[in-house]
Amino acid sequence: MATVTAAERRAEAKRAYDAYVAACPSRKLLDTLSDKWVSLVLNALADGSKRYSDLARTIAGVSQKMLTQTLRGLERDGLVTRTVTAAVPVRVDYRLTSLGESLLPLMAAIKQWAESHIEDVEAARLRYDADSENSP
Structure with missing residues (x-):
């Protein structure tokens, strides 16, 4: 050996x-x-615990299936915790774990960068598309 x-x-x-x-x-x-839904869910939970319906309202365009899949994946990875409260109706809350919270500075920076630079990116896309149409 x-x-x-x-x-x-x-x-x-x-x-x-x-x-x-x-x-x-x-x-x-x-x-x-x-994944876009992961980054949006993590940023949406930055302010604290939220119910499923609150997340669905906050994240425009996410389907029920995608939100459920995303939350399950984040829970599996240890980034989000799910708490069920016995009530009528049952209350389910999601919050970031300490591991999930450790991602917030990175996710917030990416979100802020995207919001600050979208005009530059869109202008670059237009230039590229125009150049591509004019190329043989």
Whole structure:
């Protein structure tokens, strides 16, 4: 049996979490975080706990199916917690976990950047589309 040095073990561990490798777990997490509904749900929960209906009203255009799938995925990843309160009707609240809260500065910065730069991006798209139409 070959002996593996500590440096080799560290190098192997580093390769195991290389997001450029298709099977890397961190890449799968990046795929999740880049979903538009995930970013919108995380930002919507930044101010605290919300009911499902509050989230649905806040996030325009999200279908019931997509919101449910997104919340379940975030709960599975440990970013959101779901609390059911026995009442008539049953009350279900969602809130960020401490892990989810640790993402807020990043998600808020991306949201703010998008809102601040959308005019520049739209202008670039128009230029690109015009150039593409005029190219052979």
